[in-house]
Each structure stands twice: as C-alpha cells, then as structure tokens.
Amino acid sequence: MSSKILMKGNEAIAESAIRAGCQAYFGYPITPQTEVLEYMARRMPQLGRVFLQAESELAAINMLYGAACAGVCAMTSTSSPGFSLMQEGISYIACSMVPAVVVNVMRGGPGLGNIQPSQADYSQMTKGGGHGDYKVLTLAPSTIQELVDHVGLAFDLADEYRQIVFVIADGMLGQMMEPVELPEMRELRPPPAWALTGAKGRPKNIITSLYLNAPELEKVNQELQAVYRRIEANEVRYDSYLLEDAEIAVVAYGTAARIARTAIRRAREAGIRVGLFRPITVYPFPYEALAEVAGRVQEMLVVEMSAGQMLEDVRMATCCRVPIRFFGKMGGVVPLPEDILAEIEALAQGKPAMVAQKGA
Amino acid sequence: MVEAEKQERIVFSRPKALTDTTTHYCPGCIHGIVHRLIAEAIDELGIQDRTIGIAPVGCSVLAYHYFDVDFAEAAHGRAPAMATGLKRVQPDKIVFTYQGDGDLAAIGTNEIIHAVNRGENITTFFINNAIYGMTGGQMAPTTLPGQVTTSTPFGRDVRAAGYPLRVCELMATLAGAAYVVRRTAINPREIRRLKKAIVTAFKVQMAGLGYSLVEVVSNCPTNWGMTPIESLEWLEKNMLPYYPLGDFKVAEGVENL
Ligand SMILES: Cc1ncc(C[n+]2csc(CCOP(=O)(O)OP(=O)(O)O)c2C)c(N)n1
Ligand code: SF4
Numbered sequence: 001m002s003s004k005i006l007m008k009g010n011e012a013i014a015e016s017a018i019r020a021g022c023q024a025y026f027g028y029p030i031t032p033q034t035e036v037l038e039y040m041a042r043r044m045p046q047l048g049r050v051f052l053q054a055e056s057e058l059a060a061i062n063m064l065y066g067a068a069c070a071g072v073c074a075m076t077s078t079s080s081p082g083f084s085l086m087q088e089g090i091s092y093i094a095c096s097m098v099p100a101v102v103v104n105v106m107r108g109g110p111g112l113g114n115i116q117p118s119q120a121d122y123s124q125m126t127k128g129g130g131h132g133d134y135k136v137l138t139l140a141p142s143t144i145q146e147l148v149d150h151v152g153l154a155f156d157l158a159d160e161y162r163q164i165v166f167v168i169a170d171g172m173l174g175q176m177m178e179p180v181e182l183p184e185m186r187e188l189r190p191p192p193a194w195a196l197t198g199a200k201g202r203p204k205n206i207i208t209s210l211y212l213n214a215p216e217l218e219k220v221n222q223e224l225q226a227v228y229r230r231i232e233a234n235e236v237r238y239d240s241y242l243l244e245d246a247e248i249a250v251v252a253y254g255t256a257a258r259i260a261r262t263a264i265r266r267a268r269e270a271g272i273r274v275g276l277f278r279p280i281t282v283y284p285f286p287y288e289a290l291a292e293v294a295g296r297v298q299e300m301l302v303v304e305m306s307a308g309q310m311l312e313d314v315r316m317a318t319c320c321r322v323p324i325r326f327f328g329k330m331g332g333v334v335p336l337p338e339d340i341l342a343e344i345e346a347l348a349q350g351k352p353a354m355v356a357q358k359g360a
Numbered sequence: 361m362v363e364a365e366k367q368e369r370i371v372f373s374r375p376k377a378l379t380d381t382t383t384h385y386c387p388g389c390i391h392g393i394v395h396r397l398i399a400e401a402i403d404e405l406g407i408q409d410r411t412i413g414i415a416p417v418g419c420s421v422l423a424y425h426y427f428d429v430d431f432a433e434a435a436h437g438r439a440p441a442m443a444t445g446l447k448r449v450q451p452d453k454i455v456f457t458y459q460g461d462g463d464l465a466a467i468g469t470n471e472i473i474h475a476v477n478r479g480e481n482i483t484t485f486f487i488n489n490a491i492y493g494m495t496g497g498q499m500a501p502t503t504l505p506g507q508v509t510t511s512t513p514f515g516r517d518v519r520a521a522g523y524p525l526r527v528c529e530l531m532a533t534l535a536g537a538a539y540v541v542r543r544t545a546i547n548p549r550e551i552r553r554l555k556k557a558i559v560t561a562f563k564v565q566m567a568g569l570g571y572s573l574v575e576v577v578s579n580c581p582t583n584w585g586m587t588p589i590e591s592l593e594w595l596e597k598n599m600l601p602y603y604p605l606g607d608f609k610v611a612e613g614v615e616n617l
Contacts, residue, residue: 052448062435062441063444066444066449198454200409
C-alpha cells in the first residue's frame with residue numbers, strides 16, 4: 001500500500017537513500033543541503049547503519065571511497081563549495097571503478113557565493129571536474145518525487161556500471177516541500193567479489209588508481225571510456241511537455257525546467273505553440289533527441305540558472321540548425337515564470353506564424 | 361645425536377603476509393624492514409585474512425604489491441579518511457594505513473588528526489624520514505633545522521620554513537589516541553623493539569581500544585645523499601635528539617594486551 005506524504009527535498013533525499021539500501025553516509029554541513037546530514041544523523045544509527053560527520057568534504061569523499069571499497073552502498077551529499085573540494089576523491093573513485101553516490105544541492109557561486117539556488121556547477125559535473133579523463137552519470141530531477149526516484153536509481157546505476165553517480169538538485173529543490181510517494185525499504189545487498197573485505201578464502205583484492213606504466217594506464221582509460229560509451233548508449237533520459245506541435249522549444253532542466261513549465265502553460269493560453277525539452281540525465285546529455293527536436297521547431301530558448309553552461313551542449317546537439325536564444329539568471333537569482341514568458345513572447349512576436357490565429 | 365643434528369629446521373623465511381614481489385625500495389632503506397615487520401606481526405596474530413591495508417602517496421605507494429592482504433591506494437594524505445570509511449562499515453576487520461611524513465604530516469595533517477581524535481579503531485605506521493623521498497628530496501614538515509633538501513638548498517631556515525613537526529607528541533594529546541609510540545630500526549635491538557610495538561598496535565586495534573600509531577624514525581639514503589651505513593649514523597646523531605624514541609601515549613588496558 002502506498003500513500004503520499006509531504007516531505008522537504010533534502011529529507012526526501014535522505015529517506016530515499018536509506019530505502020535504497022544506503023549502508024553508510026559521510027558528510028559535512030553546508031547550506032542548502034544540511035538537512036540531508038541531519039536526517040541521516042538521526043535515522044542511520046537507528047537502523048544500525050553508519051553515519052559519520054566528517055571534518056571536511058575532502059575527508060567525507062575519502063570516507064565514502066573507503067566504504068565503497070568495502071563494497072557497501074554509500075553516499076555523501078554537499079553543496080557547491082563542498083563539491084569543489086570533493087573533486088580529488090571523485091577523480092580517484094572514478095578511476096578505481098567502485099560504485100558511490102554523491103548528491104550536489106547547488107548554490108550560488110563562484111567562491112563562497114551565497115546559499116540561494118543555482119545551476120552553475122553544470123560544467124563541473126558533466127565535463128569532468130577533477131583531473132583526468134572521466135565522466136560521471138548525472139541525474140537532474142525537477143520535483144521532489146523525482147529526487148526520491150533518482151536517488152534510488154543512482155544506487156542501481158552506480159552498481160550496474162561500478163561508477164560514481166551524481167544526483168544534482170539546487171537550493172530550491174532541497175528546501176521546498178511536496179507530496180511524495182516513497183519506495184519500499186530494500187534489503188542491504190552483500191558486498192561484491194571485488195570488494196576489500198579481508199582475503200578470507202580467496203586471493204587478495206587491490207583497489208587502486210595508480211598505473212605507473214603508461215600503456216597500462218591507457219588501457220584503464222580505454223576501459224573507462226568503454227563504460228561511458230555503454231552509459232551513453234543505455235542511460236540517456238529526458239522528458240518533454242507539449243512539444244508535439246511546438247514551434248518554440250524551451251530547453252531547461254531541474255528547477256529551471258519546472259518554472260519554464262508554468263511559463264509554457266501561460267504562453268499556450270495566449271496561443272503560442274511552445275513546449276519543453278527537459279534533459280533528465282545531463283551526462284549523458286540527450287544529444288540525439290534534442291537534435292530531432294531541432295529539426296521540428298523554428299526557435300529554441302535555453303533557460304538556466306547559470307551563465308549558459310548547458311547552452312554549450314544544446315548548441316552541440318543542434319549544430320546551428322535552429323536559432324537559439326538564451327535566458328540565464330546567476331548568483332542564486334531564480335527566474336520567474338513571467339521572465340520566461342516574456343522571452344517566449346519575444347520569440348513568438350518576431351515570428352508571427354508561431355501565434356495561432358484567434359478562432360483558427 | 362648425529363641424527364638430531366641432521367634434522368633441518370627453518371629459522372628464517374618470508375612471512376606469509378608478504379608476497380614474493382621484489383620491492384622497489386633503494387638499498388638500505390628502512391621501508392623494506394618495516395614492511396617485513398608488519399607482515400611478521402600479521403602472521404603471528406593470524407589476521408591475514410581479515411586485514412586491509414591502505415597505501416599512501418610517497419615511496420610506499422606500491423605497498424599493495426608487497427603485502428598479501430586486501431589493499432587500497434589512497435590519495436596523498438587521505439589514507440586515514442579512507443581507513444575510517446572502510447573500518448566503519450566492517451568493524452570486524454583490521455585496517456591499517458602506511459604513511460610517510462609528507463603524506464601524514466603535510467597534506468594529510470587534517471585527516472590524521474581527526475581520525476586519531478575520533479578514536480577510530482585503526483592503526484597507522486608512520487615512516488618519518490625527514491624528507492620527501494619519492495619526489496626527489498624536498499623539505500618535509502619533519503625536515504630538521506638546517507637540513508639541506510632540494511627545496512631548502514641553504515638548509516631549513518625555521519624563520520622562513522617553520523619548525524619540524526613532532527607527530528607523536530601532537531597525537532598523544534588527543535583523547536582518541538590509545539597507543540602512540542616512536543621507534544626506529546637502526547640496529548637489531550631497535551628492530552626488535554619496533555616489531556613489538558607493531559604487534560601491540562595491532563593488538564590495540566583488535567581489542568577495540570582506539571587509534572594506534574607507530575612512528576618509525578627512518579632514513580632516505582638516496583635523497584640524503586649517503587650510503588646506507590652513513591644514513592643510519594646520521595639518523596642516530598641528528599634525528600633521534602629531535603625525535604626521541606619512546607611511548608607517548610599508552611592508554612589504560614594496553615599494558616595487559
Ligand atoms: C595531491 C598531490 N600532491 C603532490 C603529490 C606529489 N608527491 C608524491 S610523493 C610526495 C611526497 C611523499 O613524501 P613522504 O610522504 O614523506 O614519503 P616518502 O616518499 O619519503 O616515503 C609528493 C609531494 C601527489 N602525488 N599528490
Ligand atoms: S627514495 Fe628514500 S625513502 Fe624512497 S625508497 Fe629510496 S631511500 Fe627509501
């Protein structure tokens with residue numbers, strides 16, 4: 001029997017992780033995601049699982065790395081400045097091919113910035129972030145229900161590909177409340193054969209990211225790239241809204257996408273044929289699906305809470321096949337539906353055909 | 361009588377917990393001795409199949425090739441954090457880190473202090489050779505005043521570069537430390553003492569008493585620019601006065617182990 005309960009985004013992240021079988025959580029407080037840590041502090045010990053407040057994000061990500069080496073499902077969460085600190089560990093974990101989940105509830109930057117919602121870590125998350133050639137599968141929910149679903153999915157994908165997986169939210173999603181349906185509590189899974197559990201009854205296991213021999217490291221890199229190709233082939237996720245007959249496609253993810261939906265609804269009321277294309281995985285980015293959309297619409301509007309980081313991926317997907325207009329807010333400023341509506345109207349006015357004739 | 365004399369008895373062989381891989385350590389380097397002693401201790405305690413090691417960044421970065429136990433390789437300085445994660449999810453395992461002075465006392469100072477202070481039930485073997493070996497002989501936090509390194513070409517000037525960090529003295533002030541001792545390996549007597557400390561450190565962990573840390577005042581003949589013998593003499597004459605051997609913290613209950 002399932003029923004909906006009202007939950008704050010950050011608490012939903014924590015509860016969802018617990019239900020997905022997260023056996024260990026390591027974190028360091030940073031607004032706007034500290035409630036994840038606080039929730040874990042209460043619930044994990046009650047369940048006999050591991051909670052530890054680390055002395056820094058550097059330590060937290062390395063504790064996560066250690067627990068992941070033991071083959072348990074483990075997670076950390078943070079916000080932008082903390083995420084920057086985690087880059088070192090993320091690069092090591094990526095090379096070592098151990099599964100782990102990291103949630104980044106983004107805030108305004110660069111630097112200490114502020115604690116308002118932002119999407120300005122997009123490039124850091126989708127284009128590497130740390131050193132070396134690696135990529136991280138990144139899920140970008142836009143509702144609290146999706147947050148719950150994506151955290152569970154992140155654990156599955158991490159296991160399936162033996163990779164670190166990101167779930168990205170922002171201060172808005174972390175702090176708002178919505179009704180959610182929570183999944184059933186899963187059984188904790190046993191550690192996989194490669195895990196460091198003491199070499200009882202088997203040869204020793206080693207987990208390392210060191211390959212002094214260049215051709216050997218190239219091979220490791222090739223294996224990693226092969227995993228990324230598999231992820232790109234199988235895990236591209238996106239969503240669309242009123243896109244079938246649209247002449248304008250708004251492209252946005254996460255919080256920006258949910259605000260864009262409101263603007264699109266209003267624009268439709270005014271007779272403008274506009275729809276939404278929403279990447280759910282921002283790596284792998286839905287290039288092909290967006291290219292297909294580009295072939296059908298006359299204009300695109302990219303909306304981001306950043307200076308235009310996803311914009312580059314949109315350009316790449318569409319190969320200049322369609323004019324792209326960009327609307328971005330920075331520094332923790334959240335776009336209003338009216339802002340986006342005004343952009344849509346401006347686009348439509350330039351092209352009269354886009355506005356359906358009254359009574360037609 | 362003659363028959364008994366003929367019977368062969370093995371008095372010395374490679375410990376089971378060491379692989380037969382040839383190590384890459386320079387001739388005369390104490391790293392190799394400490395590896396052997398740790399492996400002997402693991403054998404004697406019968407913990408090979410439940411021990412997990414964490415290698416540092418530094419000359420011992422490849423330690424996972426040499427020990428026949430499960431092993432992970434950490435980022436520079438982060439071994440205590442990784443060990444914390446490993447141990448917290450498997451409290452029944454024996455987890456140790458092996459770290460140099462650059463790894464533990466420079467880039468990883470934060471991680472070691474907090475892991476010890478939390479009283480993590482893990483063990484650290486800390487090799488203090490007063491220099492960065494692997495990167496070719498730069499100043500370490502433990503480099504002595506006046507000591508010439510590639511990055512203190514005129515000798516370490518404490519007014520510019522600060523003072524050598526005494527790790528045991530620092531760690532002994534932390535409540536979570538159960539066993540903090542400094543040893544060396546410059547002669548058979550000191551090697552026997554070091555071995556005993558290594559065994560005790562593991563026993564402290566097995567008994568769940570808290571953090572155990574064994575510092576080994578060590579050498580680096582290569583980057584000190586000395587023969588192995590000269591390096592041991594230099595160590596004794598210069599390092600031991602600054603880094604006195606001894607027990608800095610022995611918590612209640614350790615004596616009876
Ligand atoms: C983040 C980072 N910074 C710097 C280095 C380069 N590095 C490798 S080993 C080392 C010094 C190691 O010295 P120590 O820990 O004293 O060990 P030893 O080699 O003397 O045994 C440094 C600085 C690195 N690998 N990673
Ligand atoms: S460089 Fe120094 S510390 Fe490293 S193996 Fe050689 S002698 Fe030992």
